Amino acid sequence: xxxxxxxxxxxxxxxxxxxxxxxxxxxxxxxxxxxxxxxxxxxxxxxxxxxxxxxxxxxxxxxxxxxxxxxxxxxxxxxxxxxxxxxxxxxxxxxxxxxxxxxxxxxxxxxxxxxxxxxxxxxxxxxxxxxxxxxxxxxxxxxxxxxxxxxxxxxxxxxxxxxxxxxxxxxxxxxxxxxxxxxxxxxxxxxxxxxxxxxxxxxxxxxxxxxxxxxxxxxxxxxxxxxxxxxxxxxxxxxxxxxxxxxxxxxxxx
Amino acid sequence: xxxxxxxxxxxxxxxxxxxxxxxxxxxxxxxxxxxxxxxxxxxxxxxxxxxxxxxxxxxxxxxxxxxxxxxxxxxxxxxxxxxxxxxxxxxxxxxxxxxxxxxxxxxxxxxxxxxxxxxxxxxxxxxxxxxxxxxxxxxxxxxxxxxxxxxxxxxxxxxxxxxxxxxxxxxxxxxxxxxxxxxxxxxxxxxxxxxxxxxxxxxxxxxxxxxxxxxxxxxxxxxxxxxxxxxxxxxxxxxxxxxxxxxxxxxxxxxxxxxxxxxxxxxxxxxxxxxxxxxxxxxxxxxxxxxxxxxxxxxxxxxxxxxxxxxxxxxxxxxxxxxxxxxxxxxxxxxxxxxxxxxxxxxxxxxxxxxxxxxxxxxxxxxxxxxxxxxxxxxxxxxxxxxxxxxxxxxxxxxxxxxxxxxxxxxxxxxxxxxxxxxxxxxxxxxxxxxxxxxxxxxxxxxxxxxxxxxxxxxxxxxxxxxxxxxxxxxxxxxxxxxxxxxxxxxx
Numbered sequence: 237x238x239x240x241x242x243x244x245x246x247x248x249x250x251x252x253x254x255x256x257x258x259x260x261x262x263x264x265x266x267x268x269x270x271x272x273x274x275x276x277x278x279x280x281x282x283x284x285x286x287x288x289x290x291x292x293x294x295x296x297x298x299x300x301x302x303x304x305x306x307x308x309x310x311x312x313x314x315x316x317x318x319x320x321x322x323x324x325x326x327x328x329x330x331x332x333x334x335x336x337x338x339x340x341x342x343x344x345x346x347x348x349x350x351x352x353x354x355x356x357x358x359x360x361x362x363x364x365x366x367x368x369x370x371x372x373x374x375x376x377x378x379x380x381x382x383x384x385x386x387x388x389x390x391x392x393x394x395x396x397x398x399x400x401x402x403x404x405x406x407x408x409x410x411x412x413x414x415x416x417x418x419x420x421x422x423x424x425x426x427x428x429x430x431x432x433x434x435x436x437x438x439x440x441x442x443x444x445x446x447x448x449x450x451x452x453x454x455x456x457x458x459x460x461x462x463x464x465x466x467x468x469x470x471x472x473x474x475x476x477x478x479x480x481x482x483x484x485x486x487x488x489x490x
Numbered sequence: 491x492x493x494x495x496x497x498x499x500x501x502x503x504x505x506x507x508x509x510x511x512x513x514x515x516x517x518x519x520x521x522x523x524x525x526x527x528x529x530x531x532x533x534x535x536x537x538x539x540x541x542x543x544x545x546x547x548x549x550x551x552x553x554x555x556x557x558x559x560x561x562x563x564x565x566x567x568x569x570x571x572x573x574x575x576x577x578x579x580x581x582x583x584x585x586x587x588x589x590x591x592x593x594x595x596x597x598x599x600x601x602x603x604x605x606x607x608x609x610x611x612x613x614x615x616x617x618x619x620x621x622x623x624x625x626x627x628x629x630x631x632x633x634x635x636x637x638x639x640x641x642x643x644x645x646x647x648x649x650x651x652x653x654x655x656x657x658x659x660x661x662x663x664x665x666x667x668x669x670x671x672x673x674x675x676x677x678x679x680x681x682x683x684x685x686x687x688x689x690x691x692x693x694x695x696x697x698x699x700x701x702x703x704x705x706x707x708x709x710x711x712x713x714x715x716x717x718x719x720x721x722x723x724x725x726x727x728x729x730x731x732x733x734x735x736x737x738x739x740x741x742x743x744x745x746x747x748x749x750x751x752x753x754x755x756x757x758x759x760x761x762x763x764x765x766x767x768x769x770x771x772x773x774x775x776x777x778x779x780x781x782x783x784x785x786x787x788x789x790x791x792x793x794x795x796x797x798x799x800x801x802x803x804x805x806x807x808x809x810x811x812x813x814x815x816x817x818x819x820x821x822x823x824x825x826x827x828x829x830x831x832x833x834x835x836x837x838x839x840x841x842x843x844x845x846x847x848x849x850x851x852x853x854x855x856x857x858x859x860x861x862x863x864x865x866x867x868x869x870x871x872x873x874x875x876x877x878x879x880x881x882x883x884x885x886x887x888x889x890x891x892x893x894x895x896x897x898x899x900x901x902x903x904x905x906x907x908x909x910x911x912x913x914x915x916x917x918x919x920x921x922x923x924x925x926x927x928x929x930x931x932x933x934x935x936x937x938x939x940x941x942x943x944x945x946x947x948x949x950x951x952x953x954x955x956x957x958x959x960x961x962x963x964x965x966x967x968x969x970x971x972x973x974x975x976x977x978x979x980x981x982x
């Protein structure tokens with residue numbers, strides 16, 4: 237086994253930004269808006285780097301799909317301790333239509349090419365909230381999956397994953413190679429410090445196109461319209477309980 | 491007084507009269523009437539949604555986190571850019587209306603109390619981080635940006651802004667009050683970290699204290715207007731932009747807790763660690779009363795005795811050296827073994843006791859309020875003043891757990907007081923005056939980081955002397971001749 241871990245990271249609009257929809261309702265405004273690494277991807281990178289520091293794995297390879305700016309996100313992961321990066325170049329309309337199915341095909345192809353022991357992804361991206369890429373990647377590879385991981389431990393050639401589920405915590409043991417998706421409480425990601433940012437500039441980022449990996453990225457989905465959530469309406473104050481009941485009846489609520 | 495002003499109320503339009511009666515009773519009817527007549531002017535500048543008359547909104551903008559009572563303004567405006575701030579100021583200037591700048595309302599000295607009514611300028615909608623220059627270690631921010639929001643914005647650059655007062659305060663507000671935090675001992679306070687300010691004066695003039703867009707790391711050009719405005723608590727102008735000095739995020743951080751057999755031993759260790767030249771990042775003191783409160787509040791099991799919380803920043807190698815020196819010193823003063831934390835999770839748990847100090851103090855006597863004293867003395871006087879203060883607290887049966895930035899010679903007594911007990915309030919008031927005078931007698935200051943605000947004006951005179959106060963008054967008179975800027979603060 238290579239002892240290599242593949243980590244996927246996505247460049248998204250920063251969580252602190254107030255999102256605005258374009259006037260033509262085609263998509264959200266991204267020009268001039270602050271972008272950063274998806275928070276769950278940060279947690280995925282941190283986990284992989286921790287595993288390397290504990291000498292459980294040998295190499296952390298970070299992957300991002302997108303235009304030139306995706307390189308910034310890869311550099312941040314390198315500054316956090318990843319060893320090298322792979323930039324899968326997808327631009328223009330192709331990038332606007334890029335979704336979990338295409339990304340999981342790319343991740344699956346890279347996992348095979350890099351002979352990965354593990355693929356670690358964030359559980360979901362904060363822009364589309366799809367929560368699909370990890371699961372689809374595992375299915376395409378026919379690998380076991382440990383999703384919503386809040387705790388990971390290697391036990392020989394198996395992995396014990398504590399998963400956050402609706403009812404509480406579920407512990408599963410899965411064979412490797414496997415796909416893991418990181419949930420919020422898996423770890424607290426480290427900050428990139430200046431010396432590490434400097435070192436990261438010297439680390440290698442390979443450039444590939446989806447076609448080089450034999451992946452067709454045409455989308456089967458078409459976004460028809462994007463709208464902001466409805467504006468909150470003002471409330472109404474009433475003087476008596478009878479008033480309240482009358483108003484509720486009027487509104488068809490009771 | 492109200493009787494004399496009744497005629498003017500009758501001159502108001504019926505709608506305004508209705509609004510007046512629905513609103514929190516204004517204590518300044520003349521000002522309210524004047525505000526009423528400029529409403530349309532205010533609305534034409536910042537839009538219908540940018541002017542608020544609502545009682546709840548005005549109350550919210552008339553108080554901060556101090557125990558000073560709420561003094562709501564007559565109206566709150568929400569400008570969106572410096573041009574609007576300037577236009578609004580011109581309107582206020584023309585009609586002689588007080589101007590009160592408002593950031594996050596997290597001050598501790600009543601700085602936003604509209605004691606003469608007037609127009610509160612809430613700057614929260616100006617919330618952009620502008621002009622980040624990572625290679626030059628500087629960034630410019632608007633008043634709506636808080637320190638945590640800035641550090642989150644900067645997280646991928648390897649830089650941070652280290653000044654960290656307890657609250658998630660507006661950075662421009664922090665400049666206005668010359669705020670400080672737990673790591674001032676290493677990184678300084680706002681005074682050392684503001685490079686330039688954009689300020690709107692009472693007559694609407696827009697001033698760039700170091701020149702528009704300028705951000706050299708040092709300058710010898712002319713009077714230091716930047717630092718004149720830092721700490722002016724809204725009495726000289728409204729800060730609409732601040733250019734701040736940034737630092738590299740430390741490579742490694744290590745925290746430790748050490749308990750001592752006496753206050754003297756803990757404070758002596760602090761002084762010696764600093765004299766040994768250790769570039770310690772945080773050195774916080776909690777007395778035994780505070781440790782007990784923290785143990786109860788956060789279910790911890792620290793020793794109930796004077797304790798130091800320490801934090802070291804640097805490379806792995808420099809940390810080894812710093813820690814060795816510090817441990818040597820604490821042990822020679824009878825300190826316990828260090829309790830350590832390295833990774834982010836354990837460091838947070840270690841510091842939790844210190845961060846929850848305020849709430850832990852309040853929990854000692856549920857239903858009570860708390861007031862923090864803020865004296866600061868030269869390091870060598872620290873042991874004496876803390877020991878004397880604890881004696882004073884015991885003799886006067888006051889609850890005042892102590893927590894403080896001993897690395898700066900600054901400590902806070904968190905006075906927990908029953909707000910409905912006038913006798914206790916009086917005892918606390920006398921205590922805080924004695925404490926302030928004790929600090930002044932030891933070459934210190936009555937306020938290390940919270941500001942003068944409403945409550946310390948008399949002490950300011952004692953501290954800087956009548957000549958300095960006269961000069962301050964002359965500066966105030968020349969920048970704000972009609973005393974519109976935040977009346978009732980700093981100067982008596």
